[in-house]
Amino acid sequence: MLLSFLLNILLLFAKADGEQLWEPKNSQISVHNESALVIVNQMRFRDLKTGYMLGQFGLMHVVNSMPECAAACMDTDGCVNWAFSDGNQCHTYTFALRTRPRTTYWGFWGRTFEIKNPCTESLNLCEHGSICSPDRNTKTYQCINCPPPYTGKHCNETTELIAPTVLHDDILSGRNKSCRTLWYHFDIPNAWISYFTHPWNDERKIKIRCYRYTSMITTVMNDNQPVTDLTADHLVDGLDLTVPNFRAMTSFMQAYEKLVQFDTLVFQCYRQNMTNINLKSVYFHLSILNYFINATNTRPKFASEWLLTVDNKPWNGATSDGFISNSNVDVEERFYKNLFKASDGLEITFSDNLGKCLSIEDDWHSYTVLIQ
Numbered sequence: 001m002l003l004s005f006l007l008n009i010l011l012l013f014a015k016a017d018g019e020q021l022w023e024p025k026n027s028q029i030s031v032h033n034e035s036a037l038v039i040v041n042q043m044r045f046r047d048l049k050t051g052y053m054l055g056q057f058g059l060m061h062v063v064n065s066m067p068e069c070a071a072a073c074m075d076t077d078g079c080v081n082w083a084f085s086d087g088n089q090c091h092t093y094t095f096a097l098r099t100r101p102r103t104t105y106w107g108f109w110g111r112t113f114e115i116k117n118p119c120t121e122s123l124n125l126c127e128h129g130s131i132c133s134p135d136r137n138t139k140t141y142q143c144i145n146c147p148p149p150y151t152g153k154h155c156n157e158t159t160e161l162i163a164p165t166v167l168h169d170d171i172l173s174g175r176n177k178s179c180r181t182l183w184y185h186f187d188i189p190n191a192w193i194s195y196f197t198h199p200w201n202d203e204r205k206i207k208i209r210c211y212r213y214t215s216m217i218t219t220v221m222n223d224n225q226p227v228t229d230l231t232a233d234h235l236v237d238g239l240d241l242t243v244p245n246f247r248a249m250t251s252f253m254q255a256y257e258k259l260v261q262f263d264t265l266v267f268q269c270y271r272q273n274m275t276n277i278n279l280k281s282v283y284f285h286l287s288i289l290n291y292f293i294n295a296t297n298t299r300p301k302f303a304s305e306w307l308l309t310v311d312n313k314p315w316n317g318a319t320s321d322g323f324i325s326n327s328n329v330d331v332e333e334r335f336y337k338n339l340f341k342a343s344d345g346l347e348i349t350f351s352d353n354l355g356k357c358l359s360i361e362d363d364w365h366s367y368t369v370l371i372q
């Protein structure tokens with residue numbers, strides 16, 4: 001009797017032996033002189049090491065092991081990425097997680113893998129900071145988020161005259177794109193240190209302070225020194241974000257978010273007596289980010305979407321109307337003016353030479369905006 005069964009063998013880290021991209025490779029192996037026919041179904045994946053996405057964006061599968069999760073991806077129409085966590089949770093996605101970094105929680109305990117495709121084979125296929133997005137159904141890829149002046153299939157064509165340069169592999173492959181990628185690739189320390197980042201994956205650079213994956217995007221001191229307002233125009237040729245007293249305005253943040261895809265905002269001020277007030281958006285509440293980068297005019301709720309702490313202790317007050325910010329504020333000033341107003345009247349606002357750090361006017365020391 002001929003016994004036929006299917007066996008999925010997964011080669012997770014196999015060495016290149018004639019590239020097999022996009023789809024599983026089948027081979028039939030006869031054992032016991034044709035008394036049994038084994039069909040070996042193998043597929044190659046790239047280990048992404050970290051990165052995990054909430055289930056709501058993918059399909060959930062019930063599995064008992066990591067290979068079963070890989071098999072689920074092999075068998076799911078169009079699956080490109082899969083994520084597995086210790087709790088035997090398996091999620092498969094029809095898009096590469098990197099293409100939606102704002103909904104990806106880096107550093108989570110899960111493991112993620114991407115099917116081998118042209119994007120995983122050539123890390124600089126999409127140039128100048130554009131993101132390689134594979135489509136398994138059509139076996140093609142696109143370079144999304146291509147910044148000007150570049151265009152073309154690989155985001156490497158331009159009519160502007162740009163002198164040829166020899167770029168380091170770190171820059172080309174995006175390892176030094178942002179604080180987050182520096183932290184991910186170089187394990188940078190828990191201290192505020194200045195780095196040169198290359199968000200465009202080319203020679204243009206931004207000098208910026210990072211504390212692990214956190215970037216300082218605004219810092220204003222109560223010292224009567226001039227303050228530079230940064231708008232989208234400042235973000236064309238690279239700049240220095242470590243000089244004293246600069247504020248990133250909304251248009252700047254919108255352009256910067258497009259380049260490096262952050263998802264968490266932290267507004268932080270110190271009082272003269274060094275009491276620290278911290279207003280932080282909670283992970284995955286993209287409504288907050290969308291409001292502040294002017295992707296929507298809907299003001300974010302305060303309760304459950306924000307964490308307000310005073311000297312690291314949760315502050316349990318309420319806002320006067322349940323929302324953050326004030327709809328009358330000019331869009332460009334959303335990060336600064338009437339940021340927060342508690343029902344007892346205490347405010348966080350830094351605009352028009354007026355500073356309030358949940359306390360009386362002018363009793364503030366510094367104001368910073370951080371992104372993660």
Ligand SMILES: *[C@@H]1O[C@H](CO)[C@@H](O)[C@H](O)[C@H]1NC(C)=O
Pocket residue numbers: 032033
């Ligand atoms: C398989 O078949 C070959 C010849 O067809 C024979 O020489 C061999 O002994 C067989 N082996 C087994 C394990 O039955």
Ligand SMILES: *[C@@H]1O[C@H](CO)[C@@H](O)[C@H](O)[C@H]1NC(C)=O
Pocket residue numbers: 125154156157
């Ligand atoms: C753009 O990138 C593609 C793919 O890597 C390459 O074949 C092509 O030569 C590049 N074009 C330019 C103008 O560099």
Ligand SMILES: *[C@@H]1O[C@H](CO)[C@@H](O)[C@H](O)[C@H]1NC(C)=O
Pocket residue numbers: 168169170171175176182186195196
């Ligand atoms: C990328 O960043 C790391 C960590 O700071 C640094 O050691 C390396 O020199 C940088 N690479 C380039 C090309 O700047």
Ligand SMILES: *[C@@H]1O[C@H](CO)[C@@H](O)[C@H](O)[C@H]1NC(C)=O
Pocket residue numbers: 250251254294331332
């Ligand atoms: C905010 O978004 C609106 C609608 O897209 C746009 O008209 C306006 O110019 C934007 N303002 C800023 C400061 O980005």
Ligand SMILES: *[C@@H]1O[C@H](CO)[C@@H](O)[C@H](O)[C@H]1NC(C)=O
Pocket residue numbers: 271273275359360363
């Ligand atoms: C710091 O000053 C604020 C008022 O400006 C006050 O409420 C708070 O208790 C002070 N903190 C300390 C530690 O003195």
